[in-house]
Amino acid sequence: MSTFQRLKDLSQYFLNHDIPEDFSEIASKELGIDISARYGPFRLKNPLLVAPGQMTVSVSQIQLIKQSGFAGCVLKSVVGEDEKGSCSMIKLRRKPTKVETVYDDYDTEGEFPIIHWDGGLDTRDLQHYLEFARIAIKLSGPDFPVIASILGHLPSYDEDFIEDEWVYTTKKLYDTGYRVFEIDFCPFLKEHDELMSQKTILRWYRVIPEMLKKSFNDIFVFPKILNLDYGTDFQLKMVESSFQGKADGVIIANRIYKKEFGCAHGGEELRQHNLKQIKMVHQLYPDFEISATGGIYRGNHIIEYLSAGAKNVQVLSFLMGKVKKPFEKKGNRFQQVFYKLMLDVESGYIACLLKQRDKT
Numbered sequence: 001m002s003t004f005q006r007l008k009d010l011s012q013y014f015l016n017h018d019i020p021e022d023f024s025e026i027a028s029k030e031l032g033i034d035i036s037a038r039y040g041p042f043r044l045k046n047p048l049l050v051a052p053g054q055m056t057v058s059v060s061q062i063q064l065i066k067q068s069g070f071a072g073c074v075l076k077s078v079v080g081e082d083e084k085g086s087c088s089m090i091k092l093r094r095k096p097t098k099v100e101t102v103y104d105d106y107d108t109e110g111e112f113p114i115i116h117w118d119g120g121l122d123t124r125d126l127q128h129y130l131e132f133a134r135i136a137i138k139l140s141g142p143d144f145p146v147i148a149s150i151l152g153h154l155p156s157y158d159e160d161f162i163e164d165e166w167v168y169t170t171k172k173l174y175d176t177g178y179r180v181f182e183i184d185f186c187p188f189l190k191e192h193d194e195l196m197s198q199k200t201i202l203r204w205y206r207v208i209p210e211m212l213k214k215s216f217n218d219i220f221v222f223p224k225i226l227n228l229d230y231g232t233d234f235q236l237k238m239v240e241s242s243f244q245g246k247a248d249g250v251i252i253a254n255r256i257y258k259k260e261f262g263c264a265h266g267g268e269e270l271r272q273h274n275l276k277q278i279k280m281v282h283q284l285y286p287d288f289e290i291s292a293t294g295g296i297y298r299g300n301h302i303i304e305y306l307s308a309g310a311k312n313v314q315v316l317s318f319l320m321g322k323v324k325k326p327f328e329k330k331g332n333r334f335q336q337v338f339y340k341l342m343l344d345v346e347s348g349y350i351a352c353l354l355k356q357r358d359k360t
């Protein structure tokens with residue numbers, strides 16, 4: 001039987017059965033392909049992570065993500081505090097007043113949802129957030145990393161960093177077992193004009209990884225690159241600053257804040273924008289690890305990001321937004337999205353890989 005026929009059989013079977021956690025092993029045994037990937041110190045069983053956001057705020061979500069075959073997830077970002085509970089960035093700890101799914105003009109069937117949402121980071125204070133993070137890390141292991149994401153004090157250029165906020169928050173998460181930290185440079189920072197000077201931003205990207213790596217010698221730090229409108233050179237400079245600050249890699253890149261919507265945008269525009277940046281960054285810094293995010297709805301989107309130089313991909317809107325055309329697969333949304341991205345015979349990652357392999 002041909003490998004493609006075996007994939008068809010597997011796809012057919014998993015349409016009506018739950019995808020198991022060890023699906024990647026099945027793919028390797030049955031199809032002879034290695035779909036493993038990397039994030040920092042972790043060998044991922046496949047390249048697909050759930051990005052930080054509203055799908056990683058509760059333990060039950062993390063359980064479902066794990067059970068559905070994803071390689072790992074990044075928790076919703078927490079706003080840091082110092083030991084006394086002071087929180088300079090509290091404005092970003094807010095509930096949304098608007099959450100809606102929009103679609104690009106070409107998407108007449110509503111298959112590629114984009115979230116428009118005006119919230120910020122996690123709404124819990126650090127103590128309550130830690131109660132969640134402590135249970136979430138228990139679900140973590142070498143075959144399913146759970147990654148932290150934080151944001152602390154972001155000073156203007158002539159102000160000192162409140163280091164305590166960064167270090168205390170990291171320490172609290174470190175003490176519960178977290179070793180990989182994303183830094184969320186949230187798109188809503190663009191609402192704070194006083195912070196948005198180019199030299200201020202570049203200082204953040206350099207100093208924060210430096211500060212955290214100095215305080216904890218066995219952690220991995222990945223700043224998330226902002227998508228700003230200062231041009232391509234500036235996008236590259238944010239990466240360069242992270243590199244100089246001894247970050248372990250970067251996430252490229254957060255959604256594009258649009259004043260006219262009062263929120264950040266994603267979809268095709270974000271994916272094309274991020275792909276271009278990843279290619280350039282990979283060429284300039286071939287050993288600097290890139291995690292790709294933005295507008296992933298099909299297996300070929302994963303292939304494009306990995307071929308451009310990313311080591312893994314992170315998805316959110318496809319899990320969260322309203323998809324008008326019903327999914328073929330039965331099960332919860334995590335299962336449906338994992339199936340569509342990985343196992344779909346037309347457009348799944350594995351089908352795309354097999355087609356690519358047959359061509360060579």
Ligand SMILES: Cc1cc2nc3c(=O)[nH]c(=O)nc-3n(C[C@H](O)[C@H](O)[C@H](O)COP(=O)(O)O)c2cc1C
Pocket residue numbers: 051052053054076077115117120121122149183184185224253254255266267270293294295296314315316317318
């Ligand atoms: C509702 C929502 C909440 C988000 N919250 C966070 C967050 O807390 N931290 C963060 O780093 N990124 C956050 N993001 C960005 C996502 O992690 C992701 O990188 C981005 O949405 C691009 O992927 P997508 O096109 O699959 O949504 C959020 C995005 C959305 C739509």
